[in-house]
Amino acid sequence: MSEIPADDPMRQAQRLMRPELPKRFYKSAEAAEENQHFTVHLDGRPIRTPARQAIALPSRALAIALAEEWMAQGERIDPLTMPLTRLVNVAIDGVTGERNAVADEIVKYAGSDLLCYRAEAPEGLVLSQSMQWDPVLAWARDDLDLSFVLVQGISFTDQPEPTLDRIRELVAPLDPLRLAALHTIMTLTGSALLAIAVFKGRLTADEAWAAAHVDEDWNMQLWGRDEEAMIRRSTRFAEMSAAHRLLALLD
Structure with a gap:
């Protein structure tokens, strides 16, 4: 060549x-x-x-x-090798003056949360989603008074207003550092509920990451690993780990 x-x-x-x-x-x-x-x-x-x-x-x-x-x-x-520094910069430069807007976005995510939209088939995927997601939803209901409506398929459904109001109550008072970390975890997992579970200590970063990738992992079991996708996933997980670590360093 x-x-x-x-x-x-x-x-x-x-x-x-x-x-x-x-x-x-x-x-x-x-x-x-x-x-x-x-x-x-x-x-x-x-x-x-x-x-x-x-x-x-x-x-x-x-x-x-x-x-x-x-x-x-x-x-x-x-x-790129300084994820904590980058996250702190985002919190100070981006979140400090936009706390309400960031909180609004978290509430918006919760209104169409990943954990609420379930596959109709195949049976193995349905079971995997249930095993990973149902315990989190049960915890949210029992410990945080958050009740979600579940849907099979991708048709949008509104979530109860009291649930969304309750999420706003949970996230709106947070300081910019914690709010930035929570928002980062949410966007990386596609789920406000998983992010809140990590923030509250119900899930580890690894557990939330696994829950966020139930569908992707199922497809890889059927069709094999996509190495490029796995590299991108590894990069995103490093960002999530940094956000989780930031929360731990603030306690």
Whole structure:
């Protein structure tokens, strides 16, 4: 196979599409306390968000975890290897001023939650969904007073208004960090209910991830693994794990 010339226009275009990562400009990264909050110092200077907001964290453990991400960087700083830092930035820059909108989106997800839409067949998939999802729905009903209407197939059905109001009561008071983590888990799993179950400690990240992929795993059992899809799934799970870890570091 012949090599692509270095001056190939397609290669040049691809190179331009990949932003060059910034060089590492610091030697040390460490957690620091400032004004009864915690942050990260790079060579003694506090880090800021991309929007130049100050980072004030409620937990020393979280600050230490962020500092470890910064210290782990090599010659260049790669945000993809810093999921906690990215999530904190999102919380401060994106969620702080939009808490009501974020809470509204969580309620909207709950109105068409993944766990409420069940397969009609085959029997094995129906059973798998029931085994993974019914215990979560039972917990939500008994512990959180959340009652959902289940549907076979994909036809939309409205969920009870008291259930959606109750979800709003649960999520609206959350601080931006917890709300960002909850929203991240929700979008990655496709389920507000699974996200709330992780937030409340009813499910681990692994358990919620398995529940979110019942249909996909069933199809892979029939047709085999899609390696590219599994790579993408692994990347998404790393993001979910970071959100779960953030919640743990705030407790």
